Amino acid sequence: MAKTFESGDVPLADLLNQARQGVLQLPDFQRGWVWDDDHIVSLLASVSRSFPIGAVMTLETGNAEVRFRPRPLEGAPSATATTNPKYLLLDGQQRTTSLYLALRSGAPVRTRDTRKKEVERWYFADIDACIDPDADRNEAILSLPADKRRLSSRGELLLDASTTDAQVRAGKAGLFPLDIVLDQNATLDWQYAYLQAGPSMDQQLQIWKRFQEALISPFLHYSVPRIALDQKTSKEAVCQVFEKVNTGGVELTVFELLTATFAAEDFRLRDDWERRQATWADEPLLADLDATTFLQIVTLLWTRSRWEERMQERVRGDRVPGVSAKRREMLSLPLSGYKGWADAVTDTLQRVVRFLHGERIFRARDLPYSTQLVPLTAILTLLGEDAFKPAPRAKLRQWYWCGVFGELYGGTTDTRFANDLQDVLSWIQDDGEEPRTVRESQFQAERLLGLRTRNSAAYKGLYALAMKRGGRDFRTGDTIDAKAYAADSIDIRHIFPQKWCAANGIDSGYANCIVNKTAIDGQTWGYIGTNAPSKYLAAVEADLPVDSQDLDAIIASHDIDPVALRQDDFRAVFDARYERLIRQIEDATGRPVNRGDNHGSPFAEYQGGAALARSIQALIMAGESKIVEFKSTGRKNLSTGQKDRAIEWAVTKTVAGFMNGHGGTLLVGVEDDGNVLGLEEDLTVFTKKNTDAWEQWLTQLLILDFGKGAMANVTVRFSSIDSRTVARIDVAPASEPVYTLRTKTGTKGSVFLARLNNTTQELDGPDAFAYQHNRWFK
Incomplete structure (x- = not known):
């Protein structure tokens, strides 16, 4: 590969003359000059001792593919702005600009002092300190105000270098103006005045020779190492090189680079x-x-x-x-x-x-x-x-x-x-x-337990899905939209408060993960505090115009079991919600969640057994509501003793109403008055008279009526109540409107069903549009 750069030294005087003439300019993406007074003094002292100050890097212009808008160095004559530069300065701007302003600009340097106050400064060399081998060279470089005078706090004149005559007589041996050090004619004129100023020209000449060797010669013979990139250097390479040598530690963005590129075509x-x-x-x-x-x-x-x-x-x-x-x-x-x-x-x-x-x-x-x-x-x-x-x-x-x-x-x-x-x-x-x-x-089920802060994308995603699927504003009961989100200070908050969890032996990992959090408004959060759910729900009902059924419907819309929540049963709430969140992820991604060796949540025992039976009994005791409905059978007509599409449609209708509403629970095997009939009657119309056959029938029914996607919203469990089998069908709110694929008679047809109070109704036309707008799209 051909070499695209050269390295060598360039005399300091030539480098600064190139800046003065506009031959050397900055690419527009370079940030501004920012060095303060102390930096400039230190830099001048280093050059005066012939100490290295680092290399500069330049880019040769002329490549049509690498066009940057140029701009002159700080302090360069305004006429150079119209000059097409031969080189662009990529690295060394702060040093080169500081030297140019102090040595070649012919004007006071506008910089800042140690207190960040803007000041104007001229720089002088204290001749006596410069020829003293034991003197600190930094202290030998003096920084004087724009009028070249130093005053005391009382306003008394301490040092005057405002004229050549004053300069040659200032201090012990004179103050040499560094802005002329690279101008041999101006230096000769100043030297002549200096030799005339002393009591003895021979004595002055000896001092001048020592000063010339100590300071003027180092400046005149100083060379700066330069890496020169040629025209063949690509734009990407320029950018990468700039960032590697940019000692300011601030990355050059593509935006800044393109800003300079487009500026060359007069586009800002x-x-x-x-x-x-x-x-x-x-x-x-x-x-x-x-x-x-x-x-x-x-x-x-x-x-x-x-x-x-x-x-x-x-x-x-x-x-x-x-x-x-x-x-x-x-x-x-x-x-x-x-x-x-x-x-x-x-x-x-x-x-x-x-x-x-x-x-x-x-x-x-x-x-x-x-x-x-x-x-x-x-x-x-x-x-x-x-x-x-x-x-x-x-x-x-x-x-x-x-x-x-x-x-x-x-x-x-x-x-x-x-x-x-x-x-x-x-x-x-x-x-x-x-x-x-x-x-x-691919999502790992156990990842749910590690989602505890906003640092995780999945944490934020589940928060959004909870609202998307119908999570309602605890304060108003409305579906959460952008307006409600902002107005009610809705945020991700704990369902069971942290302090309550700690006091009740709940592991902090479970207490603080996303399973125990949902979208809760600021006012409701004030009721929650450190209280048990049973207490804060009672307080909400007492202070806000909301009854228990309505509040339970809001709770259920967040995939929280309201019965378990009111019983302060963390484990039951956690287990059910863990499974619901997995279903939500599967529904959103269309991909199965990887459960690995762990088939369920840490509290998987709450999937069945006595805990499930207790939860069903609590639902039966509370009776039917906006989110709870009972069906004696799912398939059998008790009057005819036969399978009946109308009975099946009643199940479909309820499930659709819950999905298009805010979720709910259907108990099959329970009569309207709460009497437990059991699935045993239903099973008489099945060839295989067991719950596996019944669940397979239900799954097939819902797939025929809704499609396979709807099954992500449905969870079926069985429990024995009074020695009879009851099916608990938990239905999650859907993320989109759900239409049936068949009608009540079983023929093909699209029907939209919605939960209105304690009943499920068929909606069409404007009514369906209004309902869907309020539920999902507003």
């Missing part, structure tokens, strides 16, 4: 970005969207459009540039590519907000992965409004949640951006295979 990228950013300044969800992320989205779209063009034009065997948002491609983004896509991306951000609000993500801090905004925005840009049609939106949702719960956007994501853009578009538009992110997504 920073102004354009600030204008765009202002259009979403009031949107909390986009608060952290920075310029680099925006450029990644634009680059991803630009490279895809380039890929499409090349695919159409290519000859067999030709290499086609890939789709990418990696740094190399971002640095290659032309101004035409930016202009071609920036407006579309800006417009699409409103669709991004719309999509994420639909998933109940309302603030930047609640985004599981901010990085996933890049492919999401690019996908929505290309799909437009088609993305919100039912089938594309379902696939988009699945891809999004697979990225979240597969925790696939937490590491290096550049390659995944491109893969997801291509894969998802093919999946949606061409019915292609599942995206890699969907195929690779």
Whole structure:
């Protein structure tokens, strides 16, 4: 590979003259000059002792592919702004600018003192201190105000260097102005005045010779090591080199580099970005969207459009540039590519907000992965409004949640951006295979126990899903939307308070994980405090206009068993909710959760046995409500003794009502008055008279009536009550409207059923639209 740089020394005087003439300038992405007075004094002292001050790095201009807008060094003549530089200074700006201002600008240096106060300074060499071998050279370099006088606190004149005559007589042996040290003619004039000032010219000459050797010669002969990058150096290499040598420790962003590049074409990228950013300044969800992320989205779209063009034009065997948002491609983004896509991306951000609000993500801090905004925005840009049609939106949702719960956007994501853009578009538009992110997504069940803070994407994801599936505002009972979220200070909070858990022997790991947390408003949180659920629920009912049934419905909408919660039964609540969260993840991702060797929650014994029987008995005692319904049988007509579609429809209807409502529990084998009939009557119409056969029938019934996806919302368990078998069917709220695939008679047909108070009703037309809007889409 050909060498793209040279190294050698450049005389300090030549380097500063290049800056004065505009031959050497800065690339516009360089940050401003910031050195203070002490730094400048120390630098001048080092040069005067011929100490090394580090190398500078320059880039030769003239490469059409690496065009940066130049700007003169601080203090350089204004006329140099119109000069086309031969070199750009990549490293050494602070040192070079400081030396230029102090030695060649001809003006006082505008800098700062130790208190960060802005000051103007001239720099002088104390001749006596410079020729003293034991003197500190830093103390020999004097910094004087703009009037070249030093005053006491009382205003008395301590030192005057305002004129040449004053300078040659100041101090013990004179103060030499360093702003002329590289100007031989000016130095000769000053030397002549100096020789005339002393009592003896011969004595003055001896002092001058020693001073010339100690300070003037080091300045005149000082050379700076320089690494010179030639024209063949790529833009990416320039950026990488700059960051490696940038001793300020602040990374050069692609945005700054492109700002300089576009400025060469008279386009102000920073102004354009600030204008765009202002259009979403009031949107909390986009608060952290920075310029680099925006450029990644634009680059991803630009490279895809380039890929499409090349695919159409290519000859067999030709290499086609890939789709990418990696740094190399971002640095290659032309101004035409930016202009071609920036407006579309800006417009699409409103669709991004719309999509994420639909998933109940309302603030930047609640985004599981901010990085996933890049492919999401690019996908929505290309799909437009088609993305919100039912089938594309379902696939988009699945891809999004697979990225979240597969925790696939937490590491290096550049390659995944491109893969997801291509894969998802093919999946949606061409019915292609599942995206890699969907195929690779896997969630471990025990991970639920480790989700304790917002640092985890999956933690935030479950929080959003709880609201998406119908988790209602504890204070108002309304479905949580963006307005309620902000107005009621809704946040992730404990169901069983931490202190209560500690006092009741609950392991802190279980107490603080996501299973024991849900979306709770600030006012309700005030009731919770450190109280047991039985106490804080009673307080809520006493102070707010809400009855027990309504409050239980709100609790159930969060996948919390209200009966167990009112009994302060942490283990039962935890176990049931653990299983529900697993089902939610499976429903959102369309992927099975990996349970490993652990088949359930840490309190899996609450799945059955005495605990389940107690919970069913408590439900029976409380009676039917908005979230509890009893059915004598699921299939058998007790009057005819035969299988009956109407009886089956009653089960379907109740399950649909709970899914389209806020969840609930159906007990089969219990009559309306609470009398336990048991499934034994139902089983008489089955060939195999056992609960396995009954559950298989129920599963098949619900699949025929709703499709396989609905089964993620349904959990079936059996228990013996008074020596009779009762089926407990827990139904979770659905994340989308659920329609039946068959009618009451069993023929094909779409029916929307909703839970209204204690009954389930069929809704259509405006009524169905209004209900769905309030339940899911407002």
